[in-house]
Amino acid sequence: MAALALLICGAGSAAAAGTGGALTPGATPTKAGSPTGAPSTAPVSGSVTIATATTTPRKSYYYGFRYPRLSFTIASDQPRNDLQINVLDEAGLVLRSFYRNDVAPNVATAIRWDGTTAEGKPARNGHYSFSVVPQGAAVAARLATPSTAATLAFDFYGFAFPILGAHEFGMSAGRFGAGRSGHTHQGQDVMAACGLPLVAARGGTVQYSGYEGNAGNYIVIDGKGSSYDFMYAHLAEPSPLLTGESVRTGQPIGVVGDTGDAQGCHLHFEMWAAPGWYEGGSPLDPLLYLQKWDRYS
Numbered sequence: 001m002a003a004l005a006l007l008i009c010g011a012g013s014a015a016a017a018g019t020g021g022a023l024t025p026g027a028t029p030t031k032a033g034s035p036t037g038a039p040s041t042a043p044v045s046g047s048v049t050i051a052t053a054t055t056t057p058r059k060s061y062y063y064g065f066r067y068p069r070l071s072f073t074i075a076s077d078q079p080r081n082d083l084q085i086n087v088l089d090e091a092g093l094v095l096r097s098f099y100r101n102d103v104a105p106n107v108a109t110a111i112r113w114d115g116t117t118a119e120g121k122p123a124r125n126g127h128y129s130f131s132v133v134p135q136g137a138a139v140a141a142r143l144a145t146p147s148t149a150a151t152l153a154f155d156f157y158g159f160a161f162p163i164l165g166a167h168e169f170g171m172s173a174g175r176f177g178a179g180r181s182g183h184t185h186q187g188q189d190v191m192a193a194c195g196l197p198l199v200a201a202r203g204g205t206v207q208y209s210g211y212e213g214n215a216g217n218y219i220v221i222d223g224k225g226s227s228y229d230f231m232y233a234h235l236a237e238p239s240p241l242l243t244g245e246s247v248r249t250g251q252p253i254g255v256v257g258d259t260g261d262a263q264g265c266h267l268h269f270e271m272w273a274a275p276g277w278y279e280g281g282s283p284l285d286p287l288l289y290l291q292k293w294d295r296y297s
C-alpha cells in the first residue's frame with residue numbers, strides 16, 4: 001500500500017478565501033488583436049496573388065503570450081487592392097474576417113488574430129489557417145499560394161498542460177472523488193518531480209494566491225473566457241503571482257512541490273464549474289481535460 005499512500009494528498013478542503021485585489025497587469029501582455037476593418041464600398045477584384053506569407057507562431061494558446069499573426073504581400077496588376085483576410089477552421093469555414101482596403105503590391109500587411117470567434121468566444125482547439133481573397137470573391141476562391149500554403153496554417157489551443165516535464169496521473173487515491181477523512185478528494189493528483197515548472201492551463205485573473213494547511217502553497221485562477229476556475233496546490237514555494245493579478249495561458253505560476261498535506265511531490269489540480277471556486281460552484285473531474293491537453297501541449 002506504500003505506492004497508494006504516495007498518491008494521497010489532503011488538498012481540496014482549502015478554506016474559502018477572499019477574492020479581493022484590484023486587477024493589475026501581472027504578465028507581459030500580448031499585443032491586442034488587429035481591428036476587423038470594414039469592407040470597401042466598391043470592391044474591385046482583379047488578378048491578385050499572394051507573393052509571400054508567414055504565420056507566427058505556429059502554435060499558440062487562447063489568452064497566451066502571442067497571438068497567431070499573418071504577414072503577407074500580394075502581387076497584383078492593380079495599384080490598390082481590397083482584400084478580405086479570413087481565419088478558417090479545419091473544415092474550411094470562416095471563423096473571423098478582416099478587411100484591408102487599398103492594399104498595394106509588395107507592401108507587407110499584418111493581421112493578428114486574438115483567438116476569438118465573431119461572437120467573442122474562444123475558438124475551439126484545432127488546426128487553422130489564414131486565407132486572403134479579393135473582397136467580393138467567394139471564399140472558395142482562395143488565392144493560389146502553392147509555394148507558401150504551409151505558412152498560412154497554424155494550431156490554436158484553448159488550454160496548456162500545467163506541468164512542464166515528466167508526469168504521471170495519480171490513480172485510485174489520486175483520483176477525483178477518492179475518499180479522504182471527512183471529505184472527498186476534489187481534484188486530480190499528477191505526480192511529478194519537485195521543482196518542475198507549473199504553468200497556467202488557462203490564463204485569466206488570480207482569484208487567490210496563498211497558503212493553507214492541506215493545500216500548502218496554492219493558487220486559484222479564474223479562467224478568462226471560460227466558466228471554470230483552476231486550482232493548483234502543494235507548490236514548493238508561494239506562487240510569484242498575487243491575488244488580483246492577471247495571468248496568461250502558459251505563464252509560469254510556480255513549481256511542483258509537496259507543501260501542505262502532501263505525501264510525495266505532485267500537483268493537485270482542481271477545476272470548478274461556474275460560478276467558481278468557493279463562489280457557489282462545484283468541483284468536477286479534471287482528468288479527461290488534463291489527458292486531452294497533455295496530448296498536444
Ligand SMILES: [Zn+2]
Nearest residue numbers: 009011189268
Ligand atoms: Zn490531491
